[in-house]
Amino acid sequence: MPKELDAKEKILEAAKGIFYKKGLGGARMAEIAEEAGINKAMLHYYFSSKEQLFETVFEEAFHKIIPSIISVLNSEKPIREKIEEIADFYITTLSANPQLPVFVLNAIQYDPERFLGKFMKNKQMSPQAFMGKLMQQFQQEIQEGKLPPVDPRHLIINLIGLSVFPFMMKPMLKIMMNMDDESFHDLMESRRELIPRFLLDT
Amino acid sequence: MPKELDAKEKILEAAKGIFYKKGLGGARMAEIAEEAGINKAMLHYYFSSKEQLFETVFEEAFHKIIPSIISVLNSEKPIREKIEEIADFYITTLSANPQLPVFVLNAIQYDPERFLGKFMKNKQMSPQAFMGKLMQQFQQEIQEGKLPPVDPRHLIINLIGLSVFPFMMKPMLKIMMNMDDESFHDLMESRRELIPRFLLDT
DNA sequence: GTCTATATGTTGATAGAC
């Protein structure tokens, strides 16, 4: 079944492009079909409804940017390495797809129950298990003098904010700071090392 | 004309609540009318179209979070004060309305031409005039030893990111870190002084 | 200024031939 995968893949690719930009309400099924180079009816052959197609796209986007960092935070590496790895991960991922975070956060703002429910269902993200272990590691490394005495919650928030937010602001930053795509890219690249240094060398 | 202002105000209030959450495409005029406690026809009495109503709401939101900081950056104060003022401004503004940034950034992602055009039109935001003067001030204060030698572009990006991003992540952070509204609020309050210290004491 | 009723155009979804 090469044809089948081909068509389904083309639909998903088109749906991503349009949903990322316009969201659930702003996207039109006809538009997606045209972009995919197929017929409107085909969409409903592979995906029962617009909502289901959207959820498929959302789920992929969500899993692309959230569980990865949870798993890093849950790993056995020292904090310093975790931070470097996460900044690196976001800069790589979002350089290839800057629209991702606004898309995901907008869906969550639209319907938190629905699009954040996938959160709690996931075992490894249970807040207690997850944050508890991490807090402990922080305390220990701080006591050992490996880390400056910082509030772990702020550190995590800062890390994600410093890594992700610039991509959300990309269109505005390009205008405000008079950058083209290349100089924006260079600026983001320089943050790979800047962010960890900035967070830890106090 | 108290009645008139009342109705128009009620419409705008309702429209804000619903557009903030659902965006242009996801919102329904009927929903806004109901929320405002008036009739669907009344919406078109005060606002010619859904698009025009949305643009009104967008413009207000946009001006609430962007020009204020531009004017601070353009002022004559020392960098240190500017930074404190901007962090303070965002934490106050977004504590009252955490949905604002996702709403604005989503509209821009939806149609950059349309919703970022208001940018270039504004005189004071002309990138050259604006960033040029600011860069100069940075250089001078760094030479005078008042500031650590940082790239001004990163500093501005970091400042805004650290101030704004946590509010965009609010629903997710509350779950991940097991916070209720009150402890989230406390955490944000503590950032008023944390952010400037973090940015400047290197 | 405010309402009810209605026109007009889209849109998501399906039926059914190939």
Add this chain to the structure above:
DNA sequence: GTCTATCAACATATAGAC
């Protein structure tokens, strides 16, 4: 699996009475 043609529902917008 893929298409054309079509339906039924809905949403924006307007007409017109009060």
